[in-house]
Amino acid sequence: xxxxxxxxxxxxxxxxxxxxxxxxxxxxxxxxxxxxxxxxxxxxxxxxxxxxxxxxxxxxxxxxxxxxxxxxxxxxxxxxxxxxxxxxxxxxxxxxxxxxxxxxxxxxxxxxxxxxxxxxxxxxxxxxxxxxxxxxxxxxxxxxxxxxxxxxxxxxxxxxxxxxxxxxxxxxxxxxxxxxxxxxxxxxxxxxxxxxxxxxxxxxxx
Numbered sequence: 001x002x003x004x005x006x007x008x009x010x011x012x013x014x015x016x017x018x019x020x021x022x023x024x025x026x027x028x029x030x031x032x033x034x035x036x037x038x039x040x041x042x043x044x045x046x047x048x049x050x051x052x053x054x055x056x057x058x059x060x061x062x063x064x065x066x067x068x069x070x071x072x073x074x075x076x077x078x079x080x081x082x083x084x085x086x087x088x089x090x091x092x093x094x095x096x097x098x099x100x101x102x103x104x105x106x107x108x109x110x111x112x113x114x115x116x117x118x119x120x121x122x123x124x125x126x127x128x129x130x131x132x133x134x135x136x137x138x139x140x141x142x143x144x145x146x147x148x149x150x151x152x153x154x155x156x157x158x159x160x161x162x163x164x165x166x167x168x169x170x171x172x173x174x175x176x177x178x179x180x181x182x183x184x185x186x187x188x189x190x191x192x193x194x195x196x197x198x199x200x201x202x203x204x205x206x
Contacts, residue, residue, distance in 0.1 A: 004072035011050025030191025080123030128179025
């Protein structure tokens with residue numbers, strides 16, 4: 001079973017781009033290890049093609065080479081925080097309809113051109129004081145992501161809510177230094193959450 005991880009720096013996580021099977025130090029690394037433990041009799045190929053800084057438009061640009069040509073059995077996507085962050089300083093927010101069109105283009109292409117199941121992972125923001133104003137734009141785009149998940153996802157991971165819960169009684173810095181990029185604790189935790197989602201998907205497949 002070929003599993004493709006796609007997204008931005010949270011997925012990239014310092015991976016060696018010379019070999020897509022080297023998963024980096026983020027949640028794909030931990031998810032792969034947990035999945036192999038949960039399904040010891042399955043043969044998995046894990047591929048990480050996340051690229052730091054990517055936005056939804058970036059995924060559109062590499063649809064053919066990094067999605068369709070790979071033709072995975074499972075495609076997982078974590079994207080969206082940079083669509084907000086890269087415009088935050090000026091507050092010149094990307095219009096929601098453009099965000100939706102770009103994300104929909106990716107999902108629709110996967111549906112039409114591959115037989116892949118889709119795991120969508122919600123973009124998230126932890127309560128770092130210097131980034132709280134991102135919510136002006138981010139909340140609406142999370143709503144769009146949820147809408148698209150209802151149309152396209154085989155499994156959806158509502159990560160913004162999950163991480164909000166994780167920050168109750170625990171400082172956000174336990175999970176991330178800047179509120180966006182998971183540290184080791186955050187990456188391992190998200191890897192566990194991902195594994196639960198993958199188990200749900202396997203239940204549907206089998």
